[in-house]
Amino acid sequence: MNLADQLQPFPVFGLVAKAADELGVAAYVIGGFVRDLLLKRPSKDIDIVCVGSGIELAERVALALGPDVHVAVYKNFGTAQVRYQDLDVEFVGARRESYRSDSRKPSVEDGTLQDDQNRRDFTINALGVSLNRADYGELIDPFGGLRDLRLKSLRTPLEPSLTFSDDPLRMMRAIRFASQLNFDIEPGTFEGVVQMKDRIEIVSQERISDELNKIILSPKPSYGFKLLYHAGLLPLIFPEMIALQGVENIEGKGHKDNFYHTLQVLDNVAEHSDDLWLRWAAILHDIAKPATKRFDKKVGWTFHNHEEVGARMVPQLFRRMKLPLNEKMRFVKKLVRLHLRPIVLSKEEITDSAMRRLLVEAGEDLEALMTLCRADITSKNPDKVRRYLRNFDLVEQRLQDLEARDKLRSFQPVITGELIMEVFALKPSREVGLIKEAIREAILEGTIPNELEKAYAFMVEEGKKLGLEVVRARKEA
Template identity: 60%
Template sequence: MIFQIRKDERKIFEVIGRAAEDLNFPTYVVGGYVRDRLLARPSKDLDIVCVGSGIDLARRVGDCLHPRSRVTVYKRFGTAALKHRDLEIEFVGARKESYRSDSRKPTVESGTLADDQNRRDFTINALAISLNKHDYGTIIDPFNGLEDLEAKRIVTPLEPGKTFSDDPLRMMRAIRFATQLGFTIDPATFRSISENKERIKIISWERIATELNKIMLASRPSIGLRLLDKSGLLDYVLPELAALRGVESRNGRKHKDNFIHTTKVVDNLAERSDDLWLRWAALLHDIGKAKTKRWEAEAGWTFHAHDAVGERMVPKVFRRLRLPNDKLKYVQKLVALHQRPISLTQEEISDSAVRRILFDAGDDIDDLMTLCQSDITSKNPHKVKRYLENYEGLRQRMSEIEEKDHLRNWQPPITGELIMETFGIPPSREVGLIKDGVREAILDGAIPNEYSAAYERMLVVAADLDLSPQKS
């Protein structure tokens, strides 16, 4: 089969082909670029394999391009890269690999194109396009990857047990590709993932997190989350989520499967937002339920304070997966607050309650409301409609109070420095009590959100603490 080379590809393919011919290096486009082009998906990463030195080929190509492209060399890995227009092009010499059982880092030696295709993770990633004069544009497909593309199937090129034992990260990648592409995983391949799941322990948390993030950014993350659960990998990579699975029944009363519920919430959120960290908040919003589940004779199954417990669990997840610290507080905040708007739609809403959620959520209030709307997973359309209408009513109320009181990311007009200066006291418990008293008065609506009223309330609170202003 001949690959249909587009006009925008022709020039760079021909430049690479001529440079390879000059060096007498048989050269091929391989892997993800080929797969994505055949699937009509956008791709900006072009991987070139040559039977020879990838570094030498990259330098020759860089010299041939106009304007000349700067080549970045990674001697340790025997690779080189250059940027051409909107393409990131990586060059590597064909190689074969062998692995030790306690490491995913292979012993590498030079090899043929066939050796290089043998080491690929899946048949759809082992496809190659020849850039050589005698068979230019021919698709080289030793493992029937074209058939698997057509069938939307993830299959390993070699025996799956060896593929996954050699590099256990491929188990995560299989699930990630199935999620991103909407493919199914071949039964024997999936069975091997389950059989080799413990091997994931030798993979660094950073690499696991990278695959999780790609699953989370898919249009339907639930596909990957449920495959992780079904394969047994979830117990190793996100045990807090795995602990939510299952339904328990007592006296004819049962609770919902909180794992399945969570996957639905993440999908709902994915329909509303592409924000990775808002999706992580959806993923972790109920992780406190496993620890707070209780049976109460009158109420049935309860999960009291699961939001607070979940808030305390989030840092452990972030530390283990090496997720960025600058996103931790954001996710924690949304997990901690996700029950608050729900309660505000189930009772007569006071201005004070609305002021407090605006103050606590700050600039993240819109994301919090998006999370709460995504948390509606009822199959009853009338319930869903009612809940969404209630949230829209709450949003409108928030907008009105925000416009009037300007509470988003608000700081009280009385500072700790002013309190210490006014009463001649050092940093102390009293300073905090006075600040709290002023803040609570504003949030309760007892005084307006302005300096003069706040100053007067400061004097009143201080008097209750037997503090008097210093005489000037």
């Protein structure tokens, strides 16, 4: 099979071919780019393997591309990278790898193209295409990768237990590719994952989380999580999620399986958003249900306060999983803490005060919160789902009306602590906090508008209740 026509839109391959012939080395594009080319998927990462010096080939290609093209050389790894237009082109010499049992870092030596293809994780990633003039575009497929692409099947080139023992991260990659591409994992290969699952312990948490995030970003992430669960990897990398699994019955009363409910919520969110952190909020929204589960003979199973307990769990989970401890974590924590609020509002008579509080607490993340809450409706009763969603429509309309009137999305009371201290000649103290809180509550309750004149008068009255006197009048302040 010849892919010369498919390579034509990428002029860089012609330059590689010319440079390789000048240097007298065999060169190939190999791996993910070839896979995606055959699947007609966009790809911007190109791996060039040559039987010789990859660095020397990269420098010759960069010279042909012009003086503005820079070569990033990584001598310790024997690789070089060229950024050309919107493509990242990496060059490496063909190599043979061997592993120690306690490390996924290989011992590397020069090798042949066959050696290089042998070390690939899956047959669909071992496909190569010649870039030499003599057989330009010829597909090199020693392991039946083209057949596996057509079958939508993931299979290791060598015996699965060897492939996964050498580099245990490949187990996560198998599930990630299956989830991204909607492929099956060939039974023997999946059994290899099951047998080798404990080897995941030698992989760094950063690498595991990177693959997990790619699973979460796949079109239907529940597929990847179910594979992780059935392979036995999920208990090792995410035990808190495993704790959600199962249903307990007492006196004929049971609760939903919160593991599968969570996966459904995740899929529902994925249909509407590609935001990784909103998807993480879906994963963690009920994470504290096992810790808060209680049985009440009158009402059955309860999970009181699971949203607050879950919010407190978010930072420690992010820390352990080496996820960012920044505004992304705070966003997830906020949504976990608030995810029941719109649901409660949709069930009860809606007061403006409750709506104002939700607007203030959700702030700029209100749309994301409502997306999560809609996704959280997973009843098998379609009439119940429609009723909840209609109620959410009413909640959202009221929120929009209140926001248009009160401008609360970026709420800050007009009376600041500094102004309170100046007017009453106070230092930072309990009294300042009490007045600030009273003003905030009055605005949220609708007692006063968030306007300076009314809020100032209210502040003065609150000061009098605390025995304070105005030292500086407003016009002086």
